[in-house]
Amino acid sequence: MLGVDMVLRPSRSAAAAAVLLVATGFVSLCSSDSGEGIALDSSAPLARTPYRTLCSQLIEPAGYPCSEHTLQTKDGYLLALQRVSSGNGNFGAQRGPPVLLQHGLFMAGDAWFLNAPGQSLGFILADHGFDVWVGNVRGTHWSHGHVSLSEKDKDFWDWSWEELALYDLAEMIHNISSITSSKVFLVGHSQGTIMSLAALTQPDIAEMVEAAALLCPISYLGHVNAPLVLRMVSMHLDQMVVAMGIHQLDFRSEIGVNLLDSVCNGYIECNDLLTSITGKNCCFNNSRVDFYLEYEPQPSSSKNMRHLFQMIRKGSFAKYDYGMFKNMKVYGKLKPPAFDLKHIPQTLPLWMAYGGNDALADVADLQLTLEELQSRPELLYIENYGHVDFLVGLKAKEDVYDHMIGFFMSFGKSSSS
Numbered sequence: 001m002l003g004v005d006m007v008l009r010p011s012r013s014a015a016a017a018a019v020l021l022v023a024t025g026f027v028s029l030c031s032s033d034s035g036e037g038i039a040l041d042s043s044a045p046l047a048r049t050p051y052r053t054l055c056s057q058l059i060e061p062a063g064y065p066c067s068e069h070t071l072q073t074k075d076g077y078l079l080a081l082q083r084v085s086s087g088n089g090n091f092g093a094q095r096g097p098p099v100l101l102q103h104g105l106f107m108a109g110d111a112w113f114l115n116a117p118g119q120s121l122g123f124i125l126a127d128h129g130f131d132v133w134v135g136n137v138r139g140t141h142w143s144h145g146h147v148s149l150s151e152k153d154k155d156f157w158d159w160s161w162e163e164l165a166l167y168d169l170a171e172m173i174h175n176i177s178s179i180t181s182s183k184v185f186l187v188g189h190s191q192g193t194i195m196s197l198a199a200l201t202q203p204d205i206a207e208m209v210e211a212a213a214l215l216c217p218i219s220y221l222g223h224v225n226a227p228l229v230l231r232m233v234s235m236h237l238d239q240m241v242v243a244m245g246i247h248q249l250d251f252r253s254e255i256g257v258n259l260l261d262s263v264c265n266g267y268i269e270c271n272d273l274l275t276s277i278t279g280k281n282c283c284f285n286n287s288r289v290d291f292y293l294e295y296e297p298q299p300s301s302s303k304n305m306r307h308l309f310q311m312i313r314k315g316s317f318a319k320y321d322y323g324m325f326k327n328m329k330v331y332g333k334l335k336p337p338a339f340d341l342k343h344i345p346q347t348l349p350l351w352m353a354y355g356g357n358d359a360l361a362d363v364a365d366l367q368l369t370l371e372e373l374q375s376r377p378e379l380l381y382i383e384n385y386g387h388v389d390f391l392v393g394l395k396a397k398e399d400v401y402d403h404m405i406g407f408f409m410s411f412g413k414s415s416s417s
Helices: 012-022 054-062 109-113 121-127 161-180 191-200 227-234 237-243 254-264 273-278 286-292 302-314 324-331 363-372 396-409
Strands: 066-072 078-084 098-102 131-135 184-189 209-215 350-355 378-382
Touching: 054 066, 054 078, 054 109, 066 161, 078 121, 078 161, 098 121, 098 161, 098 191, 109 121, 109 131, 121 131, 121 396, 131 161, 161 184, 161 191, 161 302, 184 191, 191 209, 209 396, 227 237, 227 273, 227 302, 237 302, 350 363, 350 396, 378 396
Parallel strands: 098 131, 098 184, 184 209, 209 350, 350 378
Antiparallel strands: 066 078, 078 131
16 A cells, blocks of 8 residues: 555555655645545544544444543633543553653544454553543544634644644643543654644643653754755745645645645655654554545644754754744744743653654654753653654554553553553
């Protein structure tokens, strides 16, 4: 499915490539505000209804009790949270400590449940007695829109990972902490780690977190070496999209496939799309692609892509750059303020897992992050792992998740299954 003979056309093979790129958190294919475009699979369970929820689609069929929760952010977005319990049948058992799973770009909470229960982190944590909460940011299919804005409105998509960190993730953590009367274990992958690190620089958020585990941790992006990403940055694709009046990014559109085709045309080798974006992944399960396509990719915003590209160009970890004049209006200074990693409390335990073949969460950028932190995170380095392996790798349980669970259990608050 993901071989060198893949063609870049609005076909099932192109769609398969696109969804795998989703897991990286960077490649951005677009749809116009009109919403026109081809559907990859009209039967795919993307649209949420009262009868078609993440709980009912992926979690309960696997034998795990699951409940749906809705919360409202300070800027009016209605987010979905799922709460998952162990599937061992001991429903009356006391819940363990809460853990929040925060997905990456162009994904949603289903990302943690796409493989078999013994391979998916969401199920594995539940089986170890954790009280698992699953986050879904604004704009994703499992969330519920906005109190006043329609998804067709330009203003609905006026956000980047900055708002996802300071509004969405902050509200999720506060909501879970209030319900459970407990501090929260936090897990993020890719963009979920950008959100986590930015949020944890805020004292009121950090005080609600017991510890954080970051898969493919990112705060700096200046050393990204993925050829297709660098090509898109060099051609200023983010500015082109904004100039075209495109505010919602959606892989499930013909214009998106054509855009990727134009990016690849004659400049770089795009036959192996996944490697062009993530670096080489050692342990990805190609046979699951068709199933992944039933749930991914999810929408994001053009502003979010532009913010990420700003990070690559500038080598900074800062708020969104509106340009000098609007920066003065919004921030009171010519340049956007940086997120200062030194503000993450030294007493907050951090655990990070990263791979030698990850072309997005580059080792050099991680080193910059480590130099700025006050604390010394526990580190897990896997030389042959790429960006996607940490999320859906066949051996991720043994290679990664068991170590993460050991880190959480060292706090003495979890019950093993």
